[in-house]
Amino acid sequence: MAIKDKFFGNALDSFTTVSLAVLLVITAVMLAQHGAMALQEKGASVSGKELADEMYQKRLEQDKKIYKEVQRLFGMRMYTAAEEVLQKVQRDHPDNPRSFIYQARLQYNTGKMVEAISSYRQAVDSEPDFVDNNTPLFLGKEIMDHLVAAKTTLAQELKSRPKDEEIRKALDELLYLQRRVAGGCE
Amino acid sequence: MSRFKLPDLSIITGIVLGGGAVMLTLFGNPVNSGICISCFLENLAGALQLQDSVRMSYIRPELVGFLLGAFFMAKQNRRFRVTGGSSPLIRFFLGFFMIVGCGVFIGCPIKMLLRLGAGDLTAVAALLGMLFGIWLGGKYLRAGSVLDRAQNLPTINGYILPGIGFLLLLFLFLKPAFIQQGFSGPAAQHAPLWISLAVGLLIGGLAQRSGLCITGGIRNFFLFREKTLFSGVIAIFVSALMVSLVSGQFNLGMEAQPGAHHSHLWSFLAMVLVGLAAVIVDGCPFRQVIKAGEGDVDAGITCFGMVTGAAMVITWQLRSTSAGPVFNGQIATLLGLIFCLTVILSYRKARVKR
Numbered sequence: 001m002a003i004k005d006k007f008f009g010n011a012l013d014s015f016t017t018v019s020l021a022v023l024l025v026i027t028a029v030m031l032a033q034h035g036a037m038a039l040q041e042k043g044a045s046v047s048g049k050e051l052a053d054e055m056y057q058k059r060l061e062q063d064k065k066i067y068k069e070v071q072r073l074f075g076m077r078m079y080t081a082a083e084e085v086l087q088k089v090q091r092d093h094p095d096n097p098r099s100f101i102y103q104a105r106l107q108y109n110t111g112k113m114v115e116a117i118s119s120y121r122q123a124v125d126s127e128p129d130f131v132d133n134n135t136p137l138f139l140g141k142e143i144m145d146h147l148v149a150a151k152t153t154l155a156q157e158l159k160s161r162p163k164d165e166e167i168r169k170a171l172d173e174l175l176y177l178q179r180r181v182a183g184g185c186e
Numbered sequence: 187m188s189r190f191k192l193p194d195l196s197i198i199t200g201i202v203l204g205g206g207a208v209m210l211t212l213f214g215n216p217v218n219s220g221i222c223i224s225c226f227l228e229n230l231a232g233a234l235q236l237q238d239s240v241r242m243s244y245i246r247p248e249l250v251g252f253l254l255g256a257f258f259m260a261k262q263n264r265r266f267r268v269t270g271g272s273s274p275l276i277r278f279f280l281g282f283f284m285i286v287g288c289g290v291f292i293g294c295p296i297k298m299l300l301r302l303g304a305g306d307l308t309a310v311a312a313l314l315g316m317l318f319g320i321w322l323g324g325k326y327l328r329a330g331s332v333l334d335r336a337q338n339l340p341t342i343n344g345y346i347l348p349g350i351g352f353l354l355l356l357f358l359f360l361k362p363a364f365i366q367q368g369f370s371g372p373a374a375q376h377a378p379l380w381i382s383l384a385v386g387l388l389i390g391g392l393a394q395r396s397g398l399c400i401t402g403g404i405r406n407f408f409l410f411r412e413k414t415l416f417s418g419v420i421a422i423f424v425s426a427l428m429v430s431l432v433s434g435q436f437n438l439g440m441e442a443q444p445g446a447h448h449s450h451l452w453s454f455l456a457m458v459l460v461g462l463a464a465v466i467v468d469g470c471p472f473r474q475v476i477k478a479g480e481g482d483v484d485a486g487i488t489c490f491g492m493v494t495g496a497a498m499v500i501t502w503q504l505r506s507t508s509a510g511p512v513f514n515g516q517i518a519t520l521l522g523l524i525f526c527l528t529v530i531l532s533y534r535k536a537r538v539k540r
Binding site: 031034035038049052128129132134135175176178179180181182183184185186 | 216217218219222225228241242292293297356359360361362369370371372374375441442443444445446447448507508509
């Protein structure tokens with residue numbers, strides 16, 4: 001009786017209650033329709049997961065083409081020639097972050113540890129997916145391996161030149177990169 | 187539930203929270219962030235497009251679980267009491283600055299314990315900062331700096347935050363187009379929805395019943411040597427440590443720690459801010475969510491401040507990255523401390539006048 005009085009006590013109460021019920025039903029129907037449509041489209045409207053996968057695939061194929069010659073020369077350990085080709089690629093595709101990865105690999109393999117760390121940092125800062133193991137661009141393992149090796153070398157160099165600011169800065173950058181590769185919340 | 191005494195329940199809640207959080211990382215949540223209220227709020231703000239980092243956009247089911255778990259438990263035990271009206275704007279901004287502090291440290295007090303439990307020694311400075319902030323806040327409490335008393339409000343006020351929780355849950359399942367979800371970065375790192383939701387509901391219910399709060403537990407220990415909630419805080423750390431050790435996630439040291447930085451002074455100051463603000467609003471970020479679920483409208487206002495803070499932390503860069511704190515974050519931390527102290531002083535003076 002109390003509830004009836006509360007919701008249908010007078011004409012205004014009845015009008016309000018009925019209006020509320022109608023609005024609720026309309027909203028529920030609209031939401032259900034929208035949900036059904038999203039399910040039919042496999043949630044494409046939300047995450048764009050398929051679109052992203054397609055985009056990654058395109059990028060990987062494009063990178064493969066762009067860096068084909070660099071990769072070939074790098075594989076043959078012709079580092080000077082690879083560097084020359086890489087410089088040309090960097091001029092033609094200034095926005096492509098993978099060039100920093102190749103740059104770092106070349107520097108690492110030619111013993112330029114400090115420069116290699118700086119290049120890895122540029123790569124990771126311009127493309128966080130390089131250290132995201134949920135994406136096909138993930139290169140975290142390779143980067144971490146290089147960092148671990150570089151750390152030993154740099155620590156030894158620091159012993160012989162304890163006041164060398166460049167090495168200290170490189171070690172700081174290296175630790176930063178190790179934390180980035182380790183993951184966690186950004 | 188009634189067979190358990192409160193200290194036992196506090197310990198049980200701590201064990202479930204600490205252990206559950208590390209388990210969630212095994213199921214897919216970001217490393218050392220199995221449960222982190224500030225990270226989750228940043229993700230939520232992104233999902234609602236209040237900030238535009240897609241990599242940080244996801245409605246975390248755990249967060250919804252905490253809110254609704256507390257709501258159901260409070261209703262079940264007739265502890266759903268609708269109160270509010272105590273210094274709403276101040277609470278809003280204290281919520282805002284609490285999340286700024288968390289952003290500069292990279293993690294809320296729960297994540298701080300999880301990071302310590304996983305061997306991350308960079309969190310020690312934060313722990314010291316939080317202890318100092320709470321100790322300082324306790325001193326001010328003793329001196330009479332307390333926000334206004336809350337009043338009873340019409341029941342509908344208490345249903346608004348749980349209502350938003352239900353709406354977020356609906357969004358999680360229906361995935362409407364205006365909800366943003368990242369497919370790379372931390373957003374893509376998540377445990378299966380049902381597991382996250384179940385863990386969230388369980389922890390939310392237990393936390394409502396036990397009143398577990400990181401800052402509240404430490405504050406009570408400092409003020410009255412009262413160990414009920416404090417034992418829960420210790421339980422979070424111990425269980426996180428145990429599960430980390432058993433699951434091979436323990437990595438002792440300061441280097442290669444996920445979601446960390448080496449600016450210890452800023453970690454310290456950021457957590458002084460969190461500790462101090464939490465004492466003034468009576469509860470850490472986690473406790474605010476739980477209280478909002480049990481009808482505390484003031485905590486609801488603080489939650490809105492926290493969501494706004496979470497959005498601005500990303501949009502205005504009021505935070506740290508693995509490289510260290512961003513300048514904007516440093517300034518915001520200092521402004522937060524200034525705000526807290528100004529509030530404390532003005533309330534102290536108001537009380538003295540009365």
